[in-house]
Amino acid sequence: MTLTTETFTGYDFSASENQQMVQQMAKDFAEKHIKPHVMEWDEAQHFPRELFSQLGELGMMSVVVPEQYGGSGFSYFEYVTVIQEIARVCGSIGLSLAAHNSLCTGHILAFGSEEQKMKWLPKLATAEWLGAWGLTEANTGSDAMRMGTTAVLDGDHYIVNGAKNWITHGKSCDVAVVMVRTGEKGESKGISTLVVEKGTPGFMAGKKENKLGMRASETAEMIFDNCRIPKENLLGNEGEGFKQAMKVLDGGRISIAALSLGIAKGAYEAALAYSKERHQFGQSISNFQGISFKLADMATEIEAAELLLMQAAYLKNEHKPVTKQAAMAKYYASEVAVRTATEAVQIFGGYGYTKDFPAEKYYRDAKLCTIGEGTSEIQKIVIAREVLRG
Numbered sequence: 606m607t608l609t610t611e612t613f614t615g616y617d618f619s620a621s622e623n624q625q626m627v628q629q630m631a632k633d634f635a636e637k638h639i640k641p642h643v644m645e646w647d648e649a650q651h652f653p654r655e656l657f658s659q660l661g662e663l664g665m666m667s668v669v670v671p672e673q674y675g676g677s678g679f680s681y682f683e684y685v686t687v688i689q690e691i692a693r694v695c696g697s698i699g700l701s702l703a704a705h706n707s708l709c710t711g712h713i714l715a716f717g718s719e720e721q722k723m724k725w726l727p728k729l730a731t732a733e734w735l736g737a738w739g740l741t742e743a744n745t746g747s748d749a750m751r752m753g754t755t756a757v758l759d760g761d762h763y764i765v766n767g768a769k770n771w772i773t774h775g776k777s778c779d780v781a782v783v784m785v786r787t788g789e790k791g792e793s794k795g796i797s798t799l800v801v802e803k804g805t806p807g808f809m810a811g812k813k814e815n816k817l818g819m820r821a822s823e824t825a826e827m828i829f830d831n832c833r834i835p836k837e838n839l840l841g842n843e844g845e846g847f848k849q850a851m852k853v854l855d856g857g858r859i860s861i862a863a864l865s866l867g868i869a870k871g872a873y874e875a876a877l878a879y880s881k882e883r884h885q886f887g888q889s890i891s892n893f894q895g896i897s898f899k900l901a902d903m904a905t906e907i908e909a910a911e912l913l914l915m916q917a918a919y920l921k922n923e924h925k926p927v928t929k930q931a932a933m934a935k936y937y938a939s940e941v942a943v944r945t946a947t948e949a950v951q952i953f954g955g956y957g958y959t960k961d962f963p964a965e966k967y968y969r970d971a972k973l974c975t976i977g978e979g980t981s982e983i984q985k986i987v988i989a990r991e992v993l994r995g
Contacts, residue, residue, distance in 0.1 A: 620686075627683045630663060631690035635698075643695050646821035647966060650813075653821065654735065654777055657701065661732025665691075666705055670714060674722055675730035681856075681918040685863035692867025693874075696970030697821035699867055700977075703860035704773035704822075705729070709736025712782045712853045713800065716840045725780055725800065737778035739769035739827050740850055746771075747983050749784070750793055750847060754829060756785035761836050763787075763799060765829040768811060771977075775825030776810035779803045783827070784846045796846035800838040807832030818969030855927050857978045858935035862914045865938035865974040866907065869945040872967035873903045876949040879962075883954075890952070899948045907945065910938040929991035936984035939974035946971040 620628070638656060646653055660666050668684040670676020677683075684706065692699030710729045713722060728734035745752045754767025765785055769775070781801045788795025801808050811826025841849060877900055880891035890896050913934040920927040946967040950957035957964040975981045 621682065623679060623683055624686050627665075627668075627679065628686045628690055631665065631687045632693075634660070634663065634665075635691050635694040639691070639695050639698055643821075643963075643966070644960060646695075646697065648820075648960075650815070650820045652701075652777060652823040653698075656698065657705070657732045657735060660702065661730070664730075665702065666732040667710060667726075667730035668706060670710060670726055670730050674714075674726035676726070681859065681921045682915070685859065685866075685914060685918050688860060688863035689867035689870065692864045693871040695821065696864065696868045696967070696973075697819045699864045700819050700822040700973070701773060703857070703864055704738060705732070705736045707856045707860040708738035708773075708853060709778075709780065709782050711856050712738060712798070712840065712849065715853065716798070716845075716849050717800075721800070721838075721840065729780065734779035735774050735777055737772050737774040737781040737827065738853075739772050739775075739781055739783040741769060741771050743768070743770045747980065749850065750796065751790045752784065752786050752796070754783070754785050756787050756797060756799060756834070758787075758836070759833075762833040763836065763839070765799065765801075765807070765832040765834055767829050769827040771814070771824055772827050774823055775827045776813055777823055778827075781827060782840070783829075784850055787843050787846075793847045794844040796850070797843045798840040798846040798849055799834050800840060801829075801832070801834055805832055805834065817972065818966070819973050851928075854978060855931045856921060858931040858984075859914065859917045859921060859927075861974055861978050862910070862917065862931070862934035862938040865935070865942035865971070866910050866914055868967055868971050868974065869903075869907050869910065869938070869942040872942075872946040872949040872964065872971070873900075873907060875963045875967070876900070876903070876952040879956075879964075880952055896952060899952060903945045903948055906941045910934070910941045913937055929988055932979075932984045932987040932991070935979070936981050936988065939971075940981060942971040942974050 664677035665687050667676035668679050672678040688699050688703050713725050729736050740749055742752050756763040756765045783799050783801055784796050787797040807830045809828050811828045813825040880896050881889050883890045917930040917934040920930055949964040950968050953962055953964045956962045
């Protein structure tokens with residue numbers, strides 16, 4: 606392993622002043638503006654759009670966007686700290702925050718021209734505009750190169766037809782970064798990236814998904830029916846979309862690792878507190894080895910996941926290759942979130958199966974982390990490929 610000799614040489618593991626500041630800000634915001642409404646939003650599948658405007662005012666919708674584009678100008682350390690603190694209280698809000706920051710905004714920041722950045726990033730940075738990112742389709746989840754959404758150049762416009770599925774903010778977005786097929790199916794150079802603004806004729810929302818968890822984060826179809834998109838909305842060059850998407854997903858997987866870790870911490874802290882309060886046979890259930898060992902495993906796995914996450918964030922900050930470490934962090938942290946949430950329900954016992962206590966929501970929310978932005982199985986493929994390359 607190269608953890609100490611390459612990736613963390615000279616790294617100070619203590620939180621910086623900026624990290625401590627944004628952590629406290631995110632924690633205070635979540636406690637005041639999110640926690641009182643968590644179950645209300647979850648039950649109603651209500652997407653609280655106005656909340657993200659408030660997050661935008663605090664700079665949390667543009668954590669890594671440079672100040673020249675209206676962003677906060679922080680590093681990935683501050684970014685993953687924000688995601689964790691929000692997800693600790695509500696995975697749904699953490700998910701939407703991550704999708705806006707790392708996918709839509711992150712894609713434009715990484716591959717947009719200066720003119721494109723100045724056009725879209727300031728509005729995204731303040732959450733005046735909400736962002737979406739469209740890669741997945743009904744029949745092409747992991748097999749993105751065979752996508753069916755096409756874009757045909759017609760003069761100064763691309764004519765786009767098709768649909769995207771499982772899109773965070775697919776209905777409420779003001780701007781979407783969308784991968785389209787401009788070449789042959791199965792060719793990596795047959796994919797291009799277009800930015801589509803709300804109100805563009807032929808661009809509409811489809812079905813909103815009724816989900817197991819993350820219910821306050823909107824997930825919907827995006828439909829394109831002879832949608833005319835200006836040629837100047839092409840990010841980079843034609844044929845570069847797939848390569849761009851894979852790089853964006855590296856950052857996105859760090860986001861999901863942070864989201865997973867936040868959910869795991871929330872579930873663990875709830876279970877720990879409950880185990881101390883709940884008495885059986887004349888003592889706190891935390892005194893029983895069966896419970897204390899669960900807590901020990903949860904705590905250990907959470908800390909291990911955090912190290913993987915911070916390693917990936919460090920590499921991202923240093924602009925070094927991060928594909929393997931991002932996949933490792935996402936894979937491990939998401940599986941830890943599921944295990945931790947499952948054990949939290951078990952520790953709560955019957956109460957853990959009711960909506961009167963927080964364990965069941967962590968349990969429902971955690972599962973998406975092993976699926977979104979590449980399943981655990983896909984992460985293993987990515988990790989194995991990188992390992993075998995040497």
